[in-house]
Amino acid sequence: MxxxxxxxxxxxxxxxxxxxxxxxxxxxxxxxxxxxxxxxxxxxxxxxxxxxxxxxxxxxxxxxxxxxxxxxxxxxxxxxxxxxxxxxxxxxxxxxxxxxxxxxxxxxxxxxxxxxxxxxxxxxxxxxxxxxxxxxxxxxxxxxxxxxxxxxxxxxxxxxxxxxxxxxxxxxxxxxxxxxxxxxxxxxxxxxxxxxxxxxxxxxAGPTRALALTKQLVNASLDTDRTTAFAAEAAAQEINMTTADAQEGVRSFVERRSPEYRGR
The missing domain is CATH 3.90.226.10 (2-enoyl-CoA Hydratase; Chain A, domain 1)
Incomplete structure (x- = not known):
């Protein structure tokens, strides 16, 4: 080879x-x-x-x-x-x-x-x-x-x-x-x-950080209890809402247009 x-x-x-x-x-x-x-x-x-x-x-x-x-x-x-x-x-x-x-x-x-x-x-x-x-x-x-x-x-x-x-x-x-x-x-x-x-x-083309956090939540979901999972979900959403992509997603919904995510 x-x-x-x-x-x-x-x-x-x-x-x-x-x-x-x-x-x-x-x-x-x-x-x-x-x-x-x-x-x-x-x-x-x-x-x-x-x-x-x-x-x-x-x-x-x-x-x-x-x-x-x-x-x-x-x-x-x-x-x-x-x-x-x-x-x-x-x-x-x-x-x-x-x-x-x-x-x-x-x-x-x-x-x-x-x-x-x-x-x-x-x-x-x-x-x-x-x-x-x-x-x-x-x-x-x-x-x-x-x-x-x-x-x-x-x-x-x-x-x-x-x-x-x-x-x-x-x-x-x-x-x-x-x-x-x-x-x-x-x-x-x-x-x-x-x-x-x-x-x-x-x-x-998607919201990269949201996908990363979603992956993390799903991978951990079968190894934890509901209280811990819900706390992790809330923390992930808190982190994600600071990203430019999350803000773009909300803004595009309000403006009735397709979002343009940049992975940040």
């Missing part, structure tokens, strides 16, 4: 991130993972970026973590190494998506397995090509799901469905993933890039 392992371009306020190891179905190397984390962190702080699209090249979206050369099966291991590796690796990647202050769209172009499936499910919106497959592959390898899977899946499909996926490790079609609520839309393969771009452009 030639070229960078993560391609990235910004245009029209949309950051496009493309995993670029097609010969390995975009299985994530540590360097690749760190690059994605860095770019997502940068997107949060960059006013020129107002939406993110994450996809892959070739037949795979992401086949999970690349275990070659990691000593996963052989080699000396010290107690605590595995947990530490997860905390600083796969879990940081999933947290980077969940914590990104810009909406992140997964455009799943092919196989999404293990950590790759969880990377997609952590995104705010998920589009999948009809040929895409989602596989909770861990049980096939005698492993416990990681990369936030046991946190994400029950919140998306409920505990029984999550256990079915994780216990059997069967491949899930894009259409079935859509029916279960893991995917927002399953689209023809040739329409994936176009649809992802259209959704990203709509988000990029």
């Amino acid at each position: 030639t070229g960078p392992e993560v391609l990235h371009t910004t245009g029209g306020h949309v950051l496009s991130l493309t995993l670029n190891r097609p010969e390995a179905l975009n299985a994530l190397t540590p360097d690749q993972r760190e690059r994605v984390i860095h770019l997502l962190s940068g997107a949060s702080a960059d006013p020129a970026v107002r939406a993110v699209v994450l996809t892959g090249t070739g037949r795979g979206f992401c086949a999970g973590a690349d275990l070659r050369g990691t000593g996963a099966v052989t080699g000396e291991r010290i107690a605590g190494d595995v947990a530490r590796t997860l905390r600083t690796g796969a879990q940081r990647l999933i947290a980077a998506v969940l914590d990104c202050e810009k909406p992140v769209i997964a455009a799943v172009n092919g196989t999404a397995a293990g950590l790759g499936a969880h990377l997609a499910f952590a995104c705010d919106l998920v589009l999948a090509a009809e040929s895409a497959r989602f596989i909770e592959v861990f049980v096939r390898r005698g492993l416990v799901p990681d990369g936030g899977g046991a946190y994400l899946l029950p919140r998306l499909v409920g505990p029984q469905r999550a256990k079915e996926l994780m216990f059997f490790g069967d491949a899930l079609t894009a259409a079935d993933a859509e029916r279960m609520g893991l995917v927002n839309r399953a689209v023809p393969d040739g329409d994936l890039d176009k649809t992802a771009r259209a959704w990203a452009e709509r988000l990029a």
Whole structure:
């Protein structure tokens, strides 16, 4: 393979991130993972970026973590190494998506397995090509799901469905993933890039800070009680009303015209 392992371009306020190891179905190397984390962190702080699209090249979206050369099966291991590796690796990647202050769209172009499936499910919106497959592959390898899977899946499909996926490790079609609520839309393969771009452009034209605060509220909603959730909602609205976009939104309503948001 030639070229960078993560391609990235910004245009029209949309950051496009493309995993670029097609010969390995975009299985994530540590360097690749760190690059994605860095770019997502940068997107949060960059006013020129107002939406993110994450996809892959070739037949795979992401086949999970690349275990070659990691000593996963052989080699000396010290107690605590595995947990530490997860905390600083796969879990940081999933947290980077969940914590990104810009909406992140997964455009799943092919196989999404293990950590790759969880990377997609952590995104705010998920589009999948009809040929895409989602596989909770861990049980096939005698492993416990990681990369936030046991946190994400029950919140998306409920505990029984999550256990079915994780216990059997069967491949899930894009259409079935859509029916279960893991995917927002399953689209023809040739329409994936176009649809992802259209959704990203709509988000990029929206009130960026309001979207960030909405994402934060929704992501926290299943981990808190009503009193805390209501307090967080009130605080978010208080913060948001200081933004130029909120003031533009109210002003455009009064003036009976379409708002022109600038992401500030």
